[in-house]
Amino acid sequence: MRVAVYCGSSRGSREAYAEAARALGRALAQRGIALVYGGGNVGLMGVIAQTVMKEGGEVIGVIPRFLERKEIAYREITELRLVDTMHQRKQVMEELADGFIAMPGGFGTLEEFFEILTWAQLGHHSKPCALLNVEGYYDKLLAMLRHGCEERFIRREYHDMVICHTEPKKLLDMMEGYQAPWVEKWLDLQKV
DSSP states (O other), rough: OOOEOOOOOOOOHHHHHHHHHHHHHHHHHTTTTTTEEBBBBBBHHHHHHHHHHHHHHHHEEOOOOOOOOTTTBSSSSSSEEEEHHHHHHHHHHHHSSSSSSEOOOOOOHHHHHHHHHHHTTTTTTOOOOOEEGGGGGTTTHHHHHHHHHHHTSHHHHHHTEEEEEEEEEEEEEHHOOOOOOOOOOOGGGOOO
């Protein structure tokens, strides 16, 4: 089994973010779950990859050539795949992974998570998509998603596809028990 983790190329402002990356890395390695990630050796990406390797786990990095120096590609991992574009990176990560976790991160983390979540909504895959909500990092995002439901832009079934927890081990437990919903596309044909 493999889990893709999207996270920052920065460590953020709180040590709790790096601590959570280490805890998730240990939990993955202990369960024999391989890490698929962006291939960098900086920020939270570096912390989680280093931890999984230290714990004897498997790490597959996927990095575009143009980011190879900027994110300091981590070459001491199980496998480093170089691709040409960000689109290829996301596609390869999706193909390799059996589930997806977003840790705290910036635009790239959010973009990658929402794209993979949208693919699940559209039925492209039925893999679990999860948020590791460290120190309440995703609280306001979760509130925005609830607001999207209230305003009828997000169906409740799609909202409920987002798995969320503050503890890495509990999050992995929830992902293991995940069953993708089957929902017909929500269209207001009278209003088209």
